């Protein structure tokens with residue numbers, strides 16, 4: 204279908220603040236994949252590029268459907284993930300709003316291109332529906348892939364559930380496109396546990412959508428030969444072997460990480476901040492992100508029922524990492540427990556590096572390769588931290 | 598916009614770098630091929646004047662021809678990749694996109710589609726210019742799939758039969774037997790059949806050439822761009838020798854190109870009927886415009 208013969212839908216375009224915080228919402232019972240696609244539907248996306256991988260595929264199937272319905276102007280299946288991520292980088296130079304999503308091995312395959320997105324100033328949104336990446340290969344949930352993404356320069360949000368997935372995906376477009384940010388935003392959530400499970404999601408009406416992408420509101424104008432001044436490359440100059448080139452690279456990358464930090468104020472504005480704290484006066488904190496935060500929330504509830512001084516810190520933003528916020532929230536903590544869905548404990552490492560007293564952090568519990576994270580695993584660590592006898596058999 | 602976006606405000610002119618002002622006043626922007634085409638190279642302000650490639654590099658020469666041949670430089674975006682060519686391409690006065698090694702045709706797919714979304718009434722010419730390694734080895738899948746999908750842009754392969762930029766390793770386009778780095782006993786298999794692959798993958802205009810005839814080379818580049826606008830993917834496979842890695846003395850470079858033209862770079866032009874229609878139409882229009890210009894000049898002289 205040529206662009207001009209595509210169905211045109213009547214929508215009311217509104218700003219991100221209204222859409223995320225003021226617009227009336229209705230409760231739906233949907234999967235995480237649906238929640239992500241529903242957010243994309245409301246984001247006035249120009250172009251989406253798809254490549255299948257379980258458990259992500261469901262997201263881009265649904266995005267394909269909403270393209271066919273006319274919510275998105277262009278959509279295609281690419282050859283593989285490096286092709287997908289490269290095409291996103293190319294399309295972004297033309298000044299359009301972009302979305303794609305992938306999982307585990309697909310993320311790693313596309314990572315060479317994704318790592319270059321921030322430097323290319325690509326304000327695209329990337330869904331990351333986590334899955335095992337290492338051998339023995341498996342399609343099961345495990346979020347170790349996020350550790351690889353953490354050093355690329357992109358903003359990274361981690362959704363606990365279907366509601367987060369909807370809100371964060373929608374907010375991601377607004378954050379990515381801020382002129383003082385203008386780098387990609389990744390929205391991660393656990394494959395299967397969130398993507399294929401249903402939860403309640405309060406959603407805005409379908410005919411309400413984010414304002415269109417503005418290709419001029421950018422720190423680097425679109426490369427469309429329409430935006431003066433000419434001959435000043437939108438991109439960083441091609442690097443050569445001389446000191447000027449080294450300097451330009453260094454300055455450019457510094458600016459990327461500064462942009463990443465500047466995203467924090469928008470994470471406050473649209474998502475209520477990078478962390479959520481339950482029971483701020485507690486002695487023991489469970490610090491967790493994504494699905495592990497849902498289990499941590501349960502553990503905190505059990506502990507509270509038993510009269511134990513336990514709190515929860517849910518980490519919404521992995522990049523920029525809320526160092527200051529976590530330091531403040533844990534300044535009187537006696538012990539910290541970091542449950543995770545991966546073998547290496549990337550969140551645990553971040554937390555330890557953020558606080559002045561890393562010795563109070565318990566490494567784990569960790570599950571991986573597709574295992575679930577029973578609340579009992581966290582409870583054992585809580586009892587141990589508080590020196591309480593227990594007879595939980597694992 | 599296009600012409601307007603490169604034209605500086607009159608009051609601002611005196612503060613701008615001289616080379617930029619001259620480029621707008623005397624360069625090929627908004628001019629015809631007789632005024633500022635490759636036939637006049639060296640006599641007008643060129644889009645690409647200086648480059649850091651090896652002296653006598655045939656690839657650098659061909660890149661200059663590409664820029665001089667552009668039908669509409671003010672509406673053109675080029676994409677390149679790691680390899681010698683990018684060093685020159687990035688210095689031309691045309692927006693240039695440089696991604697990861699081999700991803701140029703995937704990037705161009707996204708870019709072309711996004712341009713067509715935003716500017717349905719305009720032709721924004723998109724051209725990928727990459728080495729043989731970038732096009733046929735590391736970028737193979739992305740090259741082939743862009744063609745199979747029928748993406749409407751032009752792919753130009755600068756085939757120097759070697760990885761020049763990384764110091765002379767064997768590439769898929771090196772000829773059989775060539776002793777190169779990483780092929781210490783000589784290459785064990787022949788050149789990849791690039792133009793056959795392009796045909797099988799659905800390119801609608803394909804040319805293999807050794808660009809010894811500057812006017813003909815320019816005509817082919819223009820044809821490839823015109824056809825890509827309307828019909829589908831187009832591909833130019835050009836011999837652009839590496840005089841360093843193949844030890845071709847500078848004064849022998851042209852002779853070598855002539856020899857290759859008689860051998861594995863014999864001229865070959867393929868076009869579908871739809872492509873032929875576009876070429877005939879555009880070239881007839883150009884001829885008419887030339888004639889009209891001549892007559893206007895004659896009338897003006899009288």
Ligand SMILES: Cc1ncc(C[n+]2csc(CCOP(=O)(O)OP(=O)(O)O)c2C)c(N)n1
Nearest residue numbers: 679680681698728729730731759760761762
């Ligand atoms: C992913 C990746 N792998 C390898 C390289 C190293 N590399 C840079 S240029 C190049 C070879 C270029 O050869 P070709 O594409 O034929 O272009 P030429 O330099 O000969 O013009 C290689 C292997 C790279 N930059 N990126």
Ligand code: SF4
Nearest residue numbers: 651654681761839840
């Ligand atoms: S190494 Fe070869 S291809 Fe590269 S610039 Fe030098 S002569 Fe040209």
